[in-house]
Amino acid sequence: MKQPAPSPLQFNSGIVIATALGLLGLGLLLWGCWIPAKAQLAQILLERAWQQSKADGRPHKAWPWADSWPLARLTIPALNFETIILKEAGGEGLAFGPVLLDQSAPLGRTGTSVIAAHRDTHFRKLADLRIGMQVIVEPVAGPKLSYKIDASRVARWDQSGLIRDSRQDTLVLSSCWPFDGLSSSPLRFIAEATPTRQTASLLH
Template sequence: MRGFPIRAKGRAAAAALLLLAGLGLTAQSAWIPAKAALAQVLLERAFAETLATGKPARPWPWADTVPVARLTLAGRRFIALAGSSGQALAFGPGHVEGTPQAGDPGTAVYAAHRDTQFAVLGLLKPGDPIAVTRGDGRTATFRVTGSRVAAWDASGVDPAAIGIRLVLSTCWPLGAVTHGPLRLIVEAERADHG
């Protein structure tokens, strides 16, 4: 029975290591959503400053992007950043480079992570409203016309399409935990003329 206390200590140490590993994994999985939520508070302040002064305001001194729009959809508001790099998407939706501003002719495209802001895309149905307030203070209202799933490199989205359109895109399926080649694409058309 002399080995019993040593085995018990070994089991206790193993249990403690497993507990620490579990806590570490839990903290890591919560980091991206927590960062995105905190960033939205700072982005909201910077966007308010942009609207008040007419000049792009950085949300924090070392930011390499600026807020360019406020998206309102599914009862939620999100500040979108200029660009769709991984660095920008870590903090909020990004206005995809090479697409027009929302409300201008063509198709404005915004992308975000499926486990942060654009988890709500699965709630949108045809006819649902989406409002986009731009950095210049103009607001354009859109109505969802539908959604579809496409390969990331075969979306069929044309930024120069005739009309005034909006596309919101995120990875598919929404509940997945690994990267994949598919994207959920929510399409909308301009509902107002202001």
């Protein structure tokens, strides 16, 4: 039995749906590309601001409306990884780079300094972090600080066990976990590093 030909209305509806789905897919693709591109562009601008701060010792914003500014450069040689660390001064800081959490110790001071960043952009490389790797922190003012990763774990964000006023000198790198997750998670990856003997003598 011969099937009736589709009506013009059905044909047009099919085109509209297919076009809508195509545009939605394109939009998701562009959005997925925009987030990493924005992160890379931000690092270029932040690098320039960091160099200005190194030159005159004053904070410089990467763009006029920024609510944060570079504090230091973080390097993990074994991962060929380098990034600018920002001061945590607003909710948008994490969108542009790792931030030094305000409730933690300042870099170069005694205590626990916590640096946090998103798992899908600036701290993606932490998935390859291993015990014994060297971490170098170069503040805007002061000498370079060298640490070695000696522990890593996964914990809920509200059960990290990090002590705000700890007298133990520790550098913590933290990000959401798992690294390949696509949805929000209450879990955090926490890597702890202790200062080398030379750096320990510089902390105050």
